[in-house]
Amino acid sequence: MIVVLKPDVAAEKQERLIDWLKSLSLNVHVSTGEYQTVLGLVGDTSAVDTALLESLEIVDTVKQVSDPFKRANRKFHPENTVIDVNGVKIGGGNFCMIAGPCSVESEDQIIGIAKAVKASGAGMLRGGAFKPRTSPYDFQGLKKEGLRLLSAAKQETGLPIVTEIMNAADLPLFDDVDVLQVGARNTQNFDLLKELGTVGKPILLKRGIAGTLKELLMSAEYIMASGNENVILCERGIRTYSDYLRNTLDLSAVPMLHELTHLPVIVDPSHATGIARMVSPMALAGTACGADGLIIEVHNDPEHALCDGAQSLRPEDFDKLASKVRAVREAVI
Ligand code: PEP
Ligand code: MN
Numbered sequence: 123m124i125v126v127l128k129p130d131v132a133a134e135k136q137e138r139l140i141d142w143l144k145s146l147s148l149n150v151h152v153s154t155g156e157y158q159t160v161l162g163l164v165g166d167t168s169a170v171d172t173a174l175l176e177s178l179e180i181v182d183t184v185k186q187v188s189d190p191f192k193r194a195n196r197k198f199h200p201e202n203t204v205i206d207v208n209g210v211k212i213g214g215g216n217f218c219m220i221a222g223p224c225s226v227e228s229e230d231q232i233i234g235i236a237k238a239v240k241a242s243g244a245g246m247l248r249g250g251a252f253k254p255r256t257s258p259y260d261f262q263g264l265k266k267e268g269l270r271l272l273s274a275a276k277q278e279t280g281l282p283i284v285t286e287i288m289n290a291a292d293l294p295l296f297d298d299v300d301v302l303q304v305g306a307r308n309t310q311n312f313d314l315l316k317e318l319g320t321v322g323k324p325i326l327l328k329r330g331i332a333g334t335l336k337e338l339l340m341s342a343e344y345i346m347a348s349g350n351e352n353v354i355l356c357e358r359g360i361r362t363y364s365d366y367l368r369n370t371l372d373l374s375a376v377p378m379l380h381e382l383t384h385l386p387v388i389v390d391p392s393h394a395t396g397i398a399r400m401v402s403p404m405a406l407a408g409t410a411c412g413a414d415g416l417i418i419e420v421h422n423d424p425e426h427a428l429c430d431g432a433q434s435l436r437p438e439d440f441d442k443l444a445s446k447v448r449a450v451r452e453a454v455i
Contacts, residue, residue: 123170124185124197125161131180139180146170151192153199158182162198164347191339191383193346194353199384205324205352207282207300210245212354213386217451218415220284220326220388221440222248224430225261226268234422236275238437242444246301247272247281248417252288253429254307261428266295273298284326284417290317299323306331306358306393309341319348326417328356328390335375339383355379355387356417357408359394368396368433371404376411388415392433398424401435402443409450416447 125143127136136159140150143161146169151162163170167186175184187197202214212218221239226232226249236247251268253261264271272283282300287293288308296302301324308314309330318325325345329338342353357376359369371394379387389408391401405416421427421434435443 123163123167123172124187125163125175126182126185127159127161127180128182129157131159135180139178143170151198153201155201160198160200162187162192162195164192189339189382191336191343193351194339194342194383194385196382196384201384203351203384203386205354205386207246207324210282212245212388213414215455216414217409218245218388219243219444219447220246220248220415220417221420222284223250223421223427224392224419224434225250225253225263225428226271226285227264227428229271229274231422232271232275233278235420235437236279236281238422239420239440240279240281242437242441243448244281244440244444245415246284247275247279248284248303248419249275250286250429252286252292254286254288254305255429269295269299276300287314287318290314293317293321301326301354304328304341306333309333309338312341312344315341315344316348319345319350321350323350324352324354325350326354326356326388328358329360329372329375331361331369333360335378335382338379342383342385353385354415355383355385356390357387357394357413358390367394367400369394371395371408373404373407373411376408376413380412386414387412388417389413390417392417392419392430392435396430396433398433398435398439401433402439402446405443406446406450409447410454412454418443 149164153160204214221244253263284301286303303326362370391404419434424431424434
């Protein structure tokens with residue numbers, strides 16, 4: 123249920139109403155907008171007398187929200203969430219490019235790529251240290267050493283770092299990581315999501331390989347219900363009948379998610395297509411349809427990459443793409 127308050131309600135009256143709602147065993151989520159405040163009520167609202175609520179002098183409207191996701195719901199929080207990662211903003215008109223290799227492979231590799239993508243305008247560095255590979259015989263990532271090399275690249279360039287966490291038990295190793303990524307294979311690892319809800323860092327949550335938008339939003343809800351409201355959603359392609367591409371990039375998810383939620387939404391054209399020459403057109407399309415950012419794999423030597431070389435852009439191609447992304451942004455905003 124949501125309760126929209128009238129504009130300019132006195133703080134003390136608002137507090138009294140919130141205390142009363144809390145006394146009904148409801149969780150009250152307060153969203154303070156520029157003009158109006160919205161109270162999102164989570165829990166069993168059957169005890170609430172809607173007519174009584176509506177009759178209160180400070181209440182404008184009361185609406186039932188039937189969607190199962192509450193905290194992520196735009197109805198609960200009409201204004202866009204802006205996530206600030208060490209001064210780099212994403213969401214609510216702030217566009218951010220996250221770029222870097224699929225996996226961290228060596229100090230020279232990650233620092234070289236970090237410098238190059240920064241020069242091209244990337245706001246954050248990506249790079250996997252713990253890799254969720256389909257085959258147990260494939261490169262599994264440098265793990266702790268990979269995180270150390272990411273920190274070195276952060277120190278060298280100042281770029282905040284984004285990397286995947288697969289197991290909450292590894293959290294102590296991620297102290298210097300700025301954004302924790304939940305990969306498509308773990309989107310519904312609810313124990314992991316609950317743990318990440320207790321961490322004071324933004325979470326980049328990828329859509330599951332066969333996940334619906336509602337499932338993605340419910341996964342975000344798990345993180346938010348545990349106390350962490352800083353979730354960035356990522357459309358990274360879903361499994362369909364596509365035969366020549368790794369996945370199908372569901373770009374209509376972007377405007378639909380913007381309707382459904384206040385959380386930032388970014389697009390990953392690398393995992394969506396699996397083919398480097400498909401990455402730029404789809405990155406531009408993602409930008410045009412309103413994504414708040416892009417996450418793109420960039421490698422200095424794709425032929426010898428230990429993971430996902432076929433979909434990795436060379437730094438010079440990322441540079442060209444970044445200019446085109448800026449031109450598309452200019453054209454559509
Ligand atoms: C990745 O970003 O390297 C990755 C494994 O992505 P996804 O979880 O979307 O497959
Ligand atoms: Mn990858």
